[in-house]
Amino acid sequence: MTKRVTGPEIERLIQLLARMPGLGPRSARRAALHMIKKKDQLLAPLAAAMAEANEKVRICTTCGNADTSDPCTLCTDPTRDQSIIIVVEDVSDLWALERAAVMNAAYHVLGGTLSPLDGVGPGDLSIAGLVNRVAAGGVREILIAVNATVEGQTTAHYITDQLGGFDLKITRLAHGVPVGGELDYLDEGTLAAAVRARTAF
Numbered sequence: 001m002t003k004r005v006t007g008p009e010i011e012r013l014i015q016l017l018a019r020m021p022g023l024g025p026r027s028a029r030r031a032a033l034h035m036i037k038k039k040d041q042l043l044a045p046l047a048a049a050m051a052e053a054n055e056k057v058r059i060c061t062t063c064g065n066a067d068t069s070d071p072c073t074l075c076t077d078p079t080r081d082q083s084i085i086i087v088v089e090d091v092s093d094l095w096a097l098e099r100a101a102v103m104n105a106a107y108h109v110l111g112g113t114l115s116p117l118d119g120v121g122p123g124d125l126s127i128a129g130l131v132n133r134v135a136a137g138g139v140r141e142i143l144i145a146v147n148a149t150v151e152g153q154t155t156a157h158y159i160t161d162q163l164g165g166f167d168l169k170i171t172r173l174a175h176g177v178p179v180g181g182e183l184d185y186l187d188e189g190t191l192a193a194a195v196r197a198r199t200a201f
């Protein structure tokens with residue numbers, strides 16, 4: 001049995017930090033020590049920010065975005081085109097698309113993808129919520145922006161089926177050569193998708 005070098009409070013901090021994505025026990029120890037050394041500049045403001053976030057964070061009941069208001073900032077933004085809904089798997093995808101700043105539209109977060117092997121069915125995702133939004137009217141396009149994985153594409157097909165009865169345009173992301181990408185380095189699947197999705201000059 002290894003001897004303890006810190007009190008249980010600091011051990012607990014390290015254990016919790018180690019559960020963060022991308023942080024193992026070693027990185028967690030370094031992060032904890034860094035925070036302890038910078039108690040006033042880092043640990044105290046971080047603790048306050050976490051307490052405030054914990055108190056105020058809500059998941060939007062319309063789109064599934066994480067925000068401090070429900071409906072969220074995006075759902076209530078009058079400058080957004082609410083007639084276009086971009087369907088994503090996770091809030092992180094929503095953030096990525098917003099960073100790209102390519103469309104000023106509404107969103108719908110599914111909360112995952114269909115995966116029968118992992119026991120994830122349609123009822124586990126926010127698909128009925130999406131259908132309800134479309135049924136409520138005013139939506140003219142659904143852009144299904146899921147990952148280019150088997151599960152993502154299965155989910156996209158299922159959603160397309162569910163929305164079959166509505167008069168709207170259903171689109172999906174193009175798959176192809178990444179910006180700056182060299183053909184020689186691409187995997188065959190990406191290259192094949194790029195050829196199939198070729199556009200006129």
Ligand SMILES: [Zn+2]
Nearest residue numbers: 060063072075
């Ligand atoms: Zn929302």
